[in-house]
Amino acid sequence: MPRPLTFAYNGSATKIYWTGEIFVSEETNFHTEDEMSADNKPEFVISEDETTPDNDVLSLTSRLEQLERDVESAKAEAENAMKDKLYAYAELQNYRRRKEEETMSQQKFMGERLLKELLPIVDNFERGLAAAAATRDYDKLIGGIQGTLKQLTTYLEKAGVIPLETVGKEFDTQFHEAIGVAEESGLPPHTVAEELQRGYLIHDRVLRPALVKVSSE
Secondary structure (H helix, E strand, O other), X not given: OOOXXXXXXXXXXXXXXXXXXXXXXXXEEOOOHHHOOOOOOOOEEEOOOOOOOOHHHHHHHXXXXXXXXXXXXXXXXXXXXXXXXXXXXXXXXXXXHHHHXXXXXHHHHHHHHXXXXXXXXXXXXXXXXXXXXXXXXHHHHHHHHHHHHHHHHHHHHHOOXXXXXXXXXXXXXXXXXXXXXXXXXXXXXXXXXXXXXXXXXXXXXXXXXXXXXXEOO
Protein backbone atom coordinates (compact mmCIF):
# COMPACT_ATOMS: atom_id res chain seq x y z
CA MET A 1 0.00 0.00 0.00
CA PRO A 2 1.41 3.52 -0.82
CA ARG A 3 2.46 5.67 2.10
CA PRO A 4 -0.50 7.77 3.31
CA LEU A 5 -0.61 11.52 3.03
CA THR A 6 -0.71 13.26 6.44
CA PHE A 7 -2.08 16.77 6.91
CA ALA A 8 -1.64 18.69 10.20
CA TYR A 9 -3.84 21.54 11.25
CA ASN A 10 -4.69 23.10 14.64
CA GLY A 11 -3.37 20.30 16.86
CA SER A 12 -4.51 17.32 14.82
CA ALA A 13 -3.21 15.26 11.95
CA THR A 14 -5.30 13.53 9.27
CA LYS A 15 -4.04 10.57 7.25
CA ILE A 16 -5.49 9.97 3.81
CA TYR A 17 -5.26 6.36 2.48
CA TRP A 18 -6.14 5.14 -1.03
CA THR A 19 -7.35 1.55 -0.81
CA GLY A 20 -7.45 1.04 -4.55
CA GLU A 21 -11.18 1.77 -4.62
CA ILE A 22 -11.90 4.62 -2.16
CA PHE A 23 -10.11 7.13 0.09
CA VAL A 24 -10.04 6.44 3.85
CA SER A 25 -9.14 9.13 6.42
CA GLU A 26 -7.81 8.69 9.95
CA GLU A 27 -7.49 11.61 12.40
CA THR A 28 -4.88 11.81 15.23
CA ASN A 29 -4.72 14.54 17.95
CA PHE A 30 -1.36 15.88 19.19
CA HIS A 31 -0.12 18.90 21.11
CA THR A 32 3.57 19.14 20.26
CA GLU A 33 5.72 18.17 17.35
CA ASP A 34 7.35 15.49 19.54
CA GLU A 35 4.01 13.75 19.94
CA MET A 36 3.91 13.06 16.21
CA SER A 37 5.35 9.68 15.26
CA ALA A 38 7.25 9.13 12.05
CA ASP A 39 4.07 7.79 10.43
CA ASN A 40 2.08 10.81 11.62
CA LYS A 41 4.69 13.28 10.47
CA PRO A 42 2.72 15.53 8.14
CA GLU A 43 3.82 15.96 4.57
CA PHE A 44 1.69 19.08 4.33
CA VAL A 45 1.23 21.26 7.43
CA ILE A 46 -1.38 23.93 7.63
CA SER A 47 -0.63 26.48 10.35
CA GLU A 48 -3.23 27.76 12.78
CA ASP A 49 -3.19 31.06 10.97
CA GLU A 50 -4.11 29.45 7.69
CA THR A 51 -7.81 29.00 7.13
CA THR A 52 -7.66 27.77 3.50
CA PRO A 53 -9.53 24.44 3.10
CA ASP A 54 -7.77 21.39 1.70
CA ASN A 55 -8.52 22.20 -1.94
CA ASP A 56 -5.91 19.72 -3.25
CA VAL A 57 -7.60 16.75 -1.59
CA LEU A 58 -11.02 17.92 -2.67
CA SER A 59 -9.78 18.40 -6.21
CA LEU A 60 -8.14 14.96 -6.28
CA THR A 61 -11.28 13.32 -4.90
CA SER A 62 -13.39 15.12 -7.45
CA ARG A 63 -11.12 14.01 -10.28
CA LEU A 64 -11.22 10.40 -9.10
CA GLU A 65 -14.98 10.49 -8.86
CA GLN A 66 -15.11 11.91 -12.38
CA LEU A 67 -12.78 9.15 -13.59
CA GLU A 68 -15.06 6.56 -12.00
CA ARG A 69 -18.02 8.08 -13.80
CA ASP A 70 -16.06 8.13 -17.06
CA VAL A 71 -15.15 4.46 -16.65
CA GLU A 72 -18.77 3.51 -15.99
CA SER A 73 -19.86 5.55 -18.98
CA ALA A 74 -17.24 3.88 -21.20
CA LYS A 75 -18.32 0.43 -19.98
CA ALA A 76 -21.95 1.26 -20.76
CA GLU A 77 -21.00 2.50 -24.24
CA ALA A 78 -18.97 -0.68 -24.86
CA GLU A 79 -21.89 -2.86 -23.78
CA ASN A 80 -24.27 -0.93 -26.05
CA ALA A 81 -21.83 -1.22 -28.95
CA MET A 82 -21.58 -4.98 -28.42
CA LYS A 83 -25.38 -5.26 -28.30
CA ASP A 84 -25.64 -3.28 -31.54
CA LYS A 85 -23.02 -5.52 -33.17
CA LEU A 86 -24.83 -8.69 -32.12
CA TYR A 87 -28.14 -7.26 -33.32
CA ALA A 88 -26.64 -6.33 -36.70
CA TYR A 89 -25.11 -9.82 -37.03
CA ALA A 90 -28.45 -11.44 -36.22
CA GLU A 91 -30.19 -9.23 -38.79
CA LEU A 92 -27.60 -10.19 -41.42
CA GLN A 93 -28.10 -13.89 -40.71
CA ASN A 94 -31.88 -13.47 -40.93
CA TYR A 95 -31.52 -11.61 -44.23
CA ARG A 96 -29.33 -14.37 -45.68
CA ARG A 97 -31.78 -17.03 -44.52
CA ARG A 98 -34.73 -15.17 -46.08
CA LYS A 99 -32.86 -14.77 -49.38
CA GLU A 100 -32.00 -18.47 -49.45
CA GLU A 101 -35.64 -19.37 -48.76
CA GLU A 102 -36.81 -16.96 -51.48
CA THR A 103 -34.33 -18.41 -53.98
CA MET A 104 -35.39 -21.97 -53.18
CA SER A 105 -39.06 -20.99 -53.45
CA GLN A 106 -38.49 -19.27 -56.82
CA GLN A 107 -36.63 -22.29 -58.18
CA LYS A 108 -39.36 -24.58 -56.94
CA PHE A 109 -42.21 -22.64 -58.51
CA MET A 110 -40.23 -21.97 -61.68
CA GLY A 111 -39.87 -25.73 -62.11
CA GLU A 112 -43.59 -26.15 -61.52
CA ARG A 113 -44.37 -23.51 -64.16
CA LEU A 114 -42.12 -25.17 -66.75
CA LEU A 115 -43.62 -28.59 -66.07
CA LYS A 116 -47.15 -27.20 -66.28
CA GLU A 117 -46.38 -25.80 -69.74
CA LEU A 118 -45.15 -29.24 -70.81
CA LEU A 119 -48.45 -30.92 -69.93
CA PRO A 120 -50.34 -29.81 -73.11
CA ILE A 121 -47.55 -31.36 -75.17
CA VAL A 122 -47.98 -34.65 -73.33
CA ASP A 123 -51.74 -34.37 -73.91
CA ASN A 124 -51.17 -34.05 -77.66
CA PHE A 125 -48.92 -37.10 -77.72
CA GLU A 126 -51.61 -39.11 -75.95
CA ARG A 127 -54.35 -37.90 -78.32
CA GLY A 128 -52.23 -38.67 -81.39
CA LEU A 129 -51.42 -42.18 -80.19
CA ALA A 130 -55.06 -42.83 -79.28
CA ALA A 131 -56.25 -41.66 -82.71
CA ALA A 132 -53.64 -43.78 -84.53
CA ALA A 133 -54.57 -46.85 -82.50
CA ALA A 134 -58.25 -46.36 -83.33
CA THR A 135 -57.89 -45.65 -87.06
CA ARG A 136 -54.62 -47.43 -87.89
CA ASP A 137 -53.82 -44.34 -89.96
CA TYR A 138 -50.08 -43.96 -89.55
CA ASP A 139 -49.95 -40.93 -91.82
CA LYS A 140 -52.09 -39.07 -89.25
CA LEU A 141 -49.86 -40.46 -86.50
CA ILE A 142 -46.77 -39.07 -88.19
CA GLY A 143 -48.51 -35.73 -88.74
CA GLY A 144 -49.55 -35.63 -85.11
CA ILE A 145 -46.04 -36.39 -83.89
CA GLN A 146 -44.60 -33.70 -86.15
CA GLY A 147 -47.09 -31.17 -84.82
CA THR A 148 -46.31 -32.13 -81.24
CA LEU A 149 -42.56 -31.92 -81.89
CA LYS A 150 -43.03 -28.44 -83.30
CA GLN A 151 -45.00 -27.48 -80.20
CA LEU A 152 -42.21 -28.86 -78.00
CA THR A 153 -39.53 -27.01 -79.99
CA THR A 154 -41.45 -23.75 -79.58
CA TYR A 155 -41.68 -24.39 -75.85
CA LEU A 156 -37.91 -24.94 -75.63
CA GLU A 157 -37.21 -21.76 -77.59
CA LYS A 158 -39.37 -19.79 -75.15
CA ALA A 159 -37.23 -21.22 -72.36
CA GLY A 160 -34.05 -20.08 -74.16
CA VAL A 161 -33.10 -23.53 -75.48
CA ILE A 162 -32.09 -23.67 -79.16
CA PRO A 163 -30.49 -26.48 -81.21
CA LEU A 164 -26.89 -26.28 -82.43
CA GLU A 165 -26.16 -26.20 -86.14
CA THR A 166 -23.35 -28.67 -86.71
CA VAL A 167 -23.04 -30.25 -90.18
CA GLY A 168 -20.58 -28.33 -92.35
CA LYS A 169 -19.25 -26.38 -89.36
CA GLU A 170 -15.63 -26.55 -88.23
CA PHE A 171 -15.24 -29.01 -85.40
CA ASP A 172 -15.18 -27.21 -82.03
CA THR A 173 -14.74 -29.10 -78.78
CA GLN A 174 -16.81 -26.44 -77.01
CA PHE A 175 -19.92 -27.43 -79.01
CA HIS A 176 -19.15 -30.85 -80.46
CA GLU A 177 -18.18 -34.27 -79.16
CA ALA A 178 -16.55 -36.45 -81.80
CA ILE A 179 -17.41 -40.14 -81.69
CA GLY A 180 -16.11 -41.15 -85.08
CA VAL A 181 -14.48 -40.19 -88.35
CA ALA A 182 -16.36 -39.79 -91.63
CA GLU A 183 -14.34 -41.20 -94.53
CA GLU A 184 -14.53 -39.56 -97.97
CA SER A 185 -17.00 -36.96 -96.86
CA GLY A 186 -15.76 -34.45 -99.40
CA LEU A 187 -15.48 -31.85 -96.67
CA PRO A 188 -12.34 -30.04 -95.50
CA PRO A 189 -10.46 -31.73 -92.66
CA HIS A 190 -11.79 -31.22 -89.14
CA THR A 191 -15.27 -30.43 -90.37
CA VAL A 192 -18.45 -31.90 -88.89
CA ALA A 193 -19.66 -34.36 -91.51
CA GLU A 194 -22.53 -36.06 -89.68
CA GLU A 195 -24.67 -35.32 -86.63
CA LEU A 196 -25.66 -38.35 -84.56
CA GLN A 197 -27.32 -36.51 -81.68
CA ARG A 198 -28.40 -32.90 -81.66
CA GLY A 199 -26.76 -30.48 -79.24
CA TYR A 200 -28.45 -27.53 -77.56
CA LEU A 201 -27.62 -24.09 -76.20
CA ILE A 202 -29.41 -22.35 -73.35
CA HIS A 203 -28.93 -18.59 -73.29
CA ASP A 204 -25.64 -18.83 -75.25
CA ARG A 205 -24.27 -21.56 -72.98
CA VAL A 206 -23.87 -25.19 -74.02
CA LEU A 207 -26.65 -27.26 -72.50
CA ARG A 208 -25.54 -30.41 -74.29
CA PRO A 209 -22.82 -30.83 -76.93
CA ALA A 210 -23.70 -32.48 -80.22
CA LEU A 211 -22.45 -36.00 -80.97
CA VAL A 212 -20.82 -35.86 -84.39
CA LYS A 213 -18.55 -37.53 -86.89
CA VAL A 214 -15.65 -35.45 -88.21
CA SER A 215 -14.13 -35.49 -91.69
CA SER A 216 -10.71 -37.09 -91.95
CA GLU A 217 -7.57 -35.27 -92.98
